[in-house]
Amino acid sequence: xxxxxxxxxxxxxxxxxxxxxxxxxGIKVLVVEYEDGPFRRAxxxxxxxxxxxxxxxxxxxxxxxxAMYYRRFxxxxxxxxxxxxxxxYAISSVGSLTNAPQFLKxxxxxxxxxxxxxASAYFNPQYVEAAFETEEYAFDPFVVRDxxxxxxxxxxxxxxxxxxxxxxxxxxxxxYSVAFKDGTKVEAPAVLNATYSSANQVLAKFGFQPxxxxxxICEVIMVGVGERLKEAGLTxxxxxxxxxxxxxxxxxxxxxxxxxTPHLSSYEKLPVFACQAGNPECTPGQLANCNTCPAxxxxxxxxxxxxxxxxxxxxxxxxxxxxxxxxxxxxxxxxLDDSRPTITMRLSDEPSFVSVLSGKINTxxxxxxxx
Amino acid sequence: xxxxxFVSFIAYTHNGGSxxxxxxxxxxxxxxxxxxxxxxIVVNDGSTDDTAREVEEASRGLNGNLILIxxxxxxxLEPAMTAGLHKSVGDFVYEMDSIxxxxxxxFLRGMFEAAVTGYDIVAGVPEAAQSMTSRLFYKFINxxxxxxxxxxxxxxxxxxxxxxxAMLNLKExxxxxxxxxxxxxxxxxxxxxxxxxxxxxxxxxxxxxDLALDVVIGYSNIGIKLIHFLxxxxxxxxxxxxxxxxxxxxxxxxxxxWTAIMVFLSCVFSGLFFILGVxxxxxxxxxxxxxxxxxxxxxxxxxxxxxxxxAARLDYGGQGENARRAx
Numbered sequence: 001x002x003x004x005x006x007x008x009x010x011x012x013x014x015x016x017x018x019x020x021x022x023x024x025x026g027i028k029v030l031v032v033e034y035e036d037g038p039f040r041r042a043x044x045x046x047x048x049x050x051x052x053x054x055x056x057x058x059x060x061x062x063x064x065x066x067a068m069y070y071r072r073f074x075x076x077x078x079x080x081x082x083x084x085x086x087x088x089y090a091i092s093s094v095g096s097l098t099n100a101p102q103f104l105k106x107x108x109x110x111x112x113x114x115x116x117x118x119a120s121a122y123f124n125p126q127y128v129e130a131a132f133e134t135e136e137y138a139f140d141p142f143v144v145r146d147x148x149x150x151x152x153x154x155x156x157x158x159x160x161x162x163x164x165x166x167x168x169x170x171x172x173x174x175x176y177s178v179a180f181k182d183g184t185k186v187e188a189p190a191v192l193n194a195t196y197s198s199a200n201q202v203l204a205k206f207g208f209q210p211x212x213x214x215x216x217i218c219e220v221i222m223v224g225v226g227e228r229l230k231e232a233g234l235t236x237x238x239x240x241x242x243x244x245x246x247x248x249x250x251x252x253x254x255x256x257x258x259x260x261t262p263h264l265s266s267y268e269k270l271p272v273f274a275c276q277a278g279n280p281e282c283t284p285g286q287l288a289n290c291n292t293c294p295a296x297x298x299x300x301x302x303x304x305x306x307x308x309x310x311x312x313x314x315x316x317x318x319x320x321x322x323x324x325x326x327x328x329x330x331x332x333x334x335x336l337d338d339s340r341p342t343i344t345m346r347l348s349d350e351p352s353f354v355s356v357l358s359g360k361i362n363t364x365x366x367x368x369x370x371x
Numbered sequence: 372x373x374x375x376x377f378v379s380f381i382a383y384t385h386n387g388g389s390x391x392x393x394x395x396x397x398x399x400x401x402x403x404x405x406x407x408x409x410x411x412i413v414v415n416d417g418s419t420d421d422t423a424r425e426v427e428e429a430s431r432g433l434n435g436n437l438i439l440i441x442x443x444x445x446x447x448l449e450p451a452m453t454a455g456l457h458k459s460v461g462d463f464v465y466e467m468d469s470i471x472x473x474x475x476x477x478f479l480r481g482m483f484e485a486a487v488t489g490y491d492i493v494a495g496v497p498e499a500a501q502s503m504t505s506r507l508f509y510k511f512i513n514x515x516x517x518x519x520x521x522x523x524x525x526x527x528x529x530x531x532x533x534x535x536x537a538m539l540n541l542k543e544x545x546x547x548x549x550x551x552x553x554x555x556x557x558x559x560x561x562x563x564x565x566x567x568x569x570x571x572x573x574x575x576x577x578x579x580x581d582l583a584l585d586v587v588i589g590y591s592n593i594g595i596k597l598i599h600f601l602x603x604x605x606x607x608x609x610x611x612x613x614x615x616x617x618x619x620x621x622x623x624x625x626x627x628x629w630t631a632i633m634v635f636l637s638c639v640f641s642g643l644f645f646i647l648g649v650x651x652x653x654x655x656x657x658x659x660x661x662x663x664x665x666x667x668x669x670x671x672x673x674x675x676x677x678x679x680x681x682a683a684r685l686d687y688g689g690q691g692e693n694a695r696r697a698x
Binding site: 094095124126217240259260262263264265297298300302303306307309310 | 410460532
């Protein structure tokens with residue numbers, strides 16, 4: 001039986017940030033991770049966008065909070081940020097829930113810069129009402145990972161348990177005792193659940209009520225782009241919302257869209273997907289890694305490419321390089337107003353159990369308040 | 372060999388729940404055997420039956436993406452199809468105005484083959500006899516229209532992306548695609564297919580008349596010309612009557628002129644009312660353009676993705692087992 005001051009479940013950005021935060025205070029931490037290394041799922045597989053709030057014209061509270069953390073993240077990881085491209089937001093002219101004047105008003109209200117540019121430089125002006133140059137960057141997940149791992153190691157107080165298979169968790173007096181399938185047992189008076197898509201599964205193991213979550217298997221497509229797109233990150237808002245932007249510093253662009261990025265959805269509290277039958281490792285009780293899964297979906301690139309072709313001006317072609325898959329949990333309550341709040345729940349005090357769920361990388365600082 | 376293009380197929384339905392599954396199956400078969408990539412878009416125009424559920428059921432058996440656009444109330448064919456066109460992303464787009472259209476796969480393929488020989492717009496025209504009213508209408512509109520329209524009954528259409536873009540770009544609020552496509556000026560070809568039955572439009576005679584009026588007003592000057600002609604004629608007529616009244620005052624018994632006055636009044640008023648009627652049409656159109664109301668309202672859009680359809684079809688039988696294991 002090993003004893004720690006704090007157990008952190010999940011070695012994504014939230015888990016590692018929390019580990020460094022606690023380690024610095026001299027707290028002895030164990031980071032538990034299903035995969036063989038950190039940043040193997042959603043922390044890596046996303047748009048790699050340092051959100052500044054532009055995405056949330058329907059939820060000013062989300063936008064303001066995002067804008068607040070934006071500067072902090074940029075100051076925290078300046079070396080991981082790709083600034084060398086033009087950040088263009090365009091408003092779709094059909095099927096959009098916002099329009100150009102509304103969007104501008106919203107930007108002024110939240111205090112984020114937006115300057116109107118000539119839409120036909122990048123888009124087919126027919127489908128785009130207006131285009132704005134904005135200030136928003138892309139981060140490189142691997143550089144962020146390495147920096148966080150470095151910070152964690154510097155504290156000298158953090159141990160890692162990779163490849164862990166959680167078996168059961170019990171409350172014994174003032175501590176949680178956590179047992180793994182290989183027989184390992186650890187205990188600690190505090191637990192942080194930072195597992196993102198497995199949040200409900202961990203909650204269930206610890207005997208707490210699961211959250212109302214919808215799960216989506218999402219695909220982030222890596223594309224190679226020509227000269228004109230190379231120096232630009234484009235996002236078309238609403239309507240057939242899609243985005244093509246640099247994926248960190250590696251030279252590829254990521255391609256995503258609201259309609260085609262989610263492949264399968266599950267509305268169960270614990271995720272049930274038909275494709276789980278193709279991978280015995282993956283169950284509603286324990287999700288495996290979609291990206292290395294033999295039953296992962298086929299790419300939706302033909303559809304997304306077609307969508308991009310329709311919206312972009314000629315000469316902005318892109319070539320398929322590969323796909324990354326990950327499961328994204330979405331709070332059902334947040335679907336209607338399109339807000340993406342960070343959910344932090346303190347479910348128990350002694351021993352302490354905190355659960356965190358957030359869809360954005362740069363809101364990681366929300367953790368400061370609960371740790 | 373499959374064509375290396377992305378094709379969208381838009382179909383309109385109103386209360387077609389009982390036929391939609393079979394329709395989707397056959398269209399999907401055709402598209403997946405002919406093109407490398409495709410999507411089907413069903414526009415559910417305010418159906419009150421179980422169309423939405425039937426479409427969802429049918430989606431499981433399909434090989435490509437299926438998008439269902441639900442309109443909250445009945446919009447009519449043109450606005451509904453415009454909603455579908457706005458959603459479509461294909462290089463070529465089929466527009467089928469009714470899921471009951473009975474043209475064959477070979478015919479649809481023939482349309483595409485015609486398109487790639489240089490026709491941006493290819494229309495499928497049913498051979499079955501047009502109704503008398505349709506014939507009269509097309510004869511009339513083709514004669515009075517200022518554009519060289521050559522319109523006839525079309526039940527299915529294939530258009531290239533550039534023709535669609537040009538067509539959607541026309542700002543007119545009254546959207547009659549058949550005429551709008553012609554106004555884009557892209558080359559068009561009509562292909563005739565044999566139709567077993569005359570696929571009815573599903574519209575009542577009143578809706579048909581309304582559409583006919585809109586088309587006539589939208590694509591000809593006949594209303595304005597009629598006003599000119601009538602005003603001129605009535606002007607001359609009233610002048611003549613005036614002359615006659617003066618003549619009668621001098622040379623005839625005035626009291627007996629009562630009949631003539633009545634005739635005069637009835638003529639003028641009937642003419643005036645006619646003019647008012649025609650002007651009213653135009654004013655309504657101006658009002659519609661000025662209002663700038665959205666052309667259609669969408670209540671929900673559902674995407675049944677290729678992956679989801681496949682996953683649902685693969686009937687793993689393991690789903691339940693997994694769920695049990697979780698407990």
